[in-house]
Amino acid sequence: MMGEDKNNILIFIGALLFSAFLIFLALFIGSSQINPADILSYIFNSSSVSASAAIIIGEIRLPRIILAFIVGAGLAVAGAVFQAIIRNPMVDPYIIGISAGAGTGVMLALFLGVEIAIFNLNSLPAFAFLGAVITVFTVYQLARVGNKLPVLTFLLAGVAVSFILNSMMSFLMVLRTENLQQLVYWLMGSLAGSAWGDIKMILPYFLTAFAVILFYLKDLNILLLGEESARHLGLNVERTKIILLGAASLLTASVVSVSGSIGFIGLVVPHIARMIIGPDHRRLIPLAALFGASFLLLADTAARTIMAPMELPVGIITAFAGGPYFIYLLRNKSKNIW
Numbered sequence: 001m002m003g004e005d006k007n008n009i010l011i012f013i014g015a016l017l018f019s020a021f022l023i024f025l026a027l028f029i030g031s032s033q034i035n036p037a038d039i040l041s042y043i044f045n046s047s048s049v050s051a052s053a054a055i056i057i058g059e060i061r062l063p064r065i066i067l068a069f070i071v072g073a074g075l076a077v078a079g080a081v082f083q084a085i086i087r088n089p090m091v092d093p094y095i096i097g098i099s100a101g102a103g104t105g106v107m108l109a110l111f112l113g114v115e116i117a118i119f120n121l122n123s124l125p126a127f128a129f130l131g132a133v134i135t136v137f138t139v140y141q142l143a144r145v146g147n148k149l150p151v152l153t154f155l156l157a158g159v160a161v162s163f164i165l166n167s168m169m170s171f172l173m174v175l176r177t178e179n180l181q182q183l184v185y186w187l188m189g190s191l192a193g194s195a196w197g198d199i200k201m202i203l204p205y206f207l208t209a210f211a212v213i214l215f216y217l218k219d220l221n222i223l224l225l226g227e228e229s230a231r232h233l234g235l236n237v238e239r240t241k242i243i244l245l246g247a248a249s250l251l252t253a254s255v256v257s258v259s260g261s262i263g264f265i266g267l268v269v270p271h272i273a274r275m276i277i278g279p280d281h282r283r284l285i286p287l288a289a290l291f292g293a294s295f296l297l298l299a300d301t302a303a304r305t306i307m308a309p310m311e312l313p314v315g316i317i318t319a320f321a322g323g324p325y326f327i328y329l330l331r332n333k334s335k336n337i338w
Helices: 002-028 036-044 051-086 098-112 123-144 150-175 181-186 195-216 215-222 227-232 237-259 266-277 283-303 314-333
Strands: none
Touching: 002 036, 002 051, 002 195, 002 266, 051 150, 051 195, 051 215, 051 227, 051 283, 098 150, 098 181, 098 237, 123 150, 123 195, 123 237, 150 181, 150 227, 181 314, 195 215, 215 227, 215 237, 215 283, 227 237, 227 266, 227 283, 266 283, 266 314, 283 314
16 A cells, blocks of 8 residues: 555656646747746746746746646546546546537627626636536536436437537528637637736636535545445435536636637546546546646647747647547447447
8 A cells, every 4th residue: 555655656746747847848949939047037036037038938938838737637627527427438528518608609709799708707708608607507407307417318418509509600600700710710729828817717716616626536436336336325426416517517617718629638638647546536636637737738839839930729739639549448448339
């Protein structure tokens, strides 16, 4: 047992060191390279570097790095929670229609030309957040049977609602094409133009949902035993599922509202973390958060440097990385399909 604990500590230390390396790398490289000495000087005394370096580090790259960490961690943790509740490692946070709901909200904002602030979120992020939350609520109401929430019905309701919302988006695209490029770029997922304001907008929702999930880590482990076994152990299964589904949905909605649709992180990262550290969510959730944050930061750094000065949507990079791994999971999970 002590040897296992020691290995887990070493895994977390390695993940933290790798994350620190990626942060320094992301600060260093880009269309305008920054001297490593300036980065270190800025960390200890921001006034000791030139004005241009301070703007690039402190106002352009640093908020983007922090937002990448928040978004990546949020998607990975939400994915781990959904996979635990549904007891299937091939489930993604977007399967219940959150992405489609957020996209429809953005499309409506562009279509109506509305510029308002809701819940401290401005314009497009506000509509994305509202669209995602309303979608989750709708799916929940459709799937609920009395006081119970059958997981399979919840998933099927999410798929059905996603089809409807995607049709609505296509219809709105046909009616108004002048904002088509902006919407398509948002749907691909991007952290371009990230600012400190974006972090402040989503942080309360992110921290609230994350805290709820951390509080229920033990219950997540019990759910892995199956619903009947969980009930015999005294767990209120339906209430726990509703709370955890709500928290994971809020977590996803908050990050999607500023990043757009970034796929595969919630599918791939929890599975990799589970292979490394095991199914115990007291260790899995923190490691998945670290892995998700690092993976998205690495992908975003690649997105803005591969074809510099042109920038790729980061969702393209995550899809290139996650798609083949999903096929690998599919072949190993259900070989009879092929």
